[in-house]
Structures are given as structure tokens and as C-alpha cells.
Amino acid sequence: AGASIYYVFGAGVLTSIVSGNVSFNMWLVEYTRPSGRPVVFARLAAASTIEGIIAPLATKFVDRDTAPVFVMLFMLAGLAIAICFLPKRRSAAATQEGMSRAVKGTLTLVRIRRVASYFLRGSNSLILLVNAIGGTVTAGMASIYFFFLKEKFGMGMQDFGLVFGVLSLSHAVCQLFLVKPLKRLLGLRGTILLSFTCAATITCLGYILVSSVRFVYIILIVGGLNVIGGPIVAAMVTNMVEPHVPAEDLAVTVGMVQSCGAFAGLFGPWLFRAVFSYFLQPGRHSTEMVWVLALLLNLAGIALTLCLPMRAFDTGSPAECSQLSTAS
DSSP: OTTHHHHHHHHHHHHHSSOHHHHHHHHHHHHSOGGGHHHHHHHHHHHHHTHHHHHHHHTTTOOTTTHHHHHHHHHHHHHHHHHHHSOOOSOHHHHHHHHHHHHHSHHHHHHHHHHHHHHTSGGGGHHHHHHHHHHHHHHHHHHHHHHHHHHHHOOOHHHHHHHHHHHHHHHHHHHHHTHHHHHHHHHHHHHHHHHHHHIIIIIIIHHHHOOSHHHHHHHHHHGGGGGTHHHHHHHHHHHHHGGGSOGGGHHHHHHHHHHHHHHHHHHHHHHHHHHHHHTTSTTOOOSSHHHHHHHHHHHHHHHHHHHSOGGGGOOSOHHHHHHHHHHO
């Protein structure tokens, strides 16, 4: 049993070498227009969020022996769908040539330099900072929920299963159904500002002031608005770069966004748990200070979003937007 855990880690590393989100984002960038990407990226994020709803339910039907079998079956089903139903534009010869050049490393390095040089110009790097702050806050808050609720309200694992399910459902509903109407009503900048503002007020101030468990569920339900900004920022990064680099460099841009998200996914939980642990020590006992940190980061996200140049919010030509609305 002690050695088997390393096989689990090894399997996780192998499946993460080419992340599913990275692959699907690359495909979506190639097959979607700039004006449609915020909504499509949000739907992909919602599909990933659904695991938070399914996982607690699945634990009632599978055990540690059957769980890997179910995971393998789902992965094989996804592979079959990708092979049979996802169209491909590149010819076999172009794909083989690209793989050959990528193995040599020269093409990849050139693309990385081209994309990186664009983001080093003027205020272009601010969009990556907005993406990093949003990812850090989202991952950090998610990592601290259990410890916070256990410390403040005495919740156990069974109670937290319901909390996690409500939180995931709220995220999925907001990403699936609210991103498109909010984008039309408020625009990209307004929707991102709404996301940071909801996180700062409803979630952070809510947890600082909350005194009853029933109010926790209200915060969780409305808190789905916290995550609607992430897919929009990812789409904006791609749209900013697209007119300035060759089409094949967009894959590097998607990888850069995913790398920032992965770093935020590591840094956010470490930062929030360190702050939470520090303020639980004798003489400094406070479960709310970690939410003060989250509040300050969200305010920084609002300030940086307001500083972004207006060209960052360009979603395509009016004609393209009209065609997308008609198709929708």
C-alpha cells in the first residue's frame, strides 16, 4: 500500500504532460472567432467544474478498486469522441512537419520569443497580471474553504461534501448561462470587474462577517460570479496576440495562459494556507484574516483591469460579431 501511492503520482504526471484543457483550448482557438471565445472558454471551464458535482456522487457507487477503471473508461470515451467527431484542418504532411520541427526545439523557442516579446511591450503585460491574480485568488479561496469552515463552524467532511457540491454547481451554472448575457450587457471589462467585485464583496466580506452556517450557502450560491472573469481574460489574451503573430503562435499563447494558471494553482493554495495557519497561532487567533488577503488581491485585480488599454477588450469586427449573434 505504501508503494502504490507512487504509482498514483506517476499516473497523474503522465496524464498531465499534455493537459486536456490546454489541448481543447488550442483546438477552440483554431476553430472559433475572437468574439465567440469568451463564451466558449467559459463553457469549457464549466465542463471542468462539473467534476466537483460528479465526484462526491461517484464516491457512493465506486471504491478504491473500481475508481481507476471508471476513470480509464471515461478517458477512452473522450479519446474516441476526439478522434471520431472533432474536425481537423491541418493536412497529415503539415502535422508531421510541425512535429519534426517541434522535436528539434527551434520552432518552439522562436514562437515563445515572439509571443513573449509582444507581452513585454508597454501595458500588454498587465493582462497577464490580471490573469495571475484572478487565478491565485480562485485557487487560494478554494483551498481554504474546508479549513475555514471546520475552524469557524465545526464542519466535518460529510458537511463539506455538500458545500463543495453547491460551490461547483454555482460555478458551472454561472459559466454556462451568465457569461454570454453579461458580456453583451456589460462588455468584457464590465464582466471582469463584476467578477472581481463579487469576489471582494459577497465572498470576502461575507466570510469576514458571516456568523451562521445558513449564510455560508447563500455566499456559495452567489459566489459563482467570482469565476466568470477567468475564461474572459484567457480569451482576451488570445485575441490581443492574434493580429500580431503568425497563426501557429496562438498555441504558444494558450500554453502561456495555462502555465500562468498552473502557477497560480500552486502559489494560491500555498499562500492562503500559510496566512491561515499563521493567524491560527495562539495570541493571533483569527479565521477571517485570510479573507482580508483575498479582499486586497481582488481590489488589486480591479485596479489592474481599469488600467488595461481598451484594445485589450477588442473582440473582433462588427461584422464578425453580427455573424456570431446570428449563428447563436
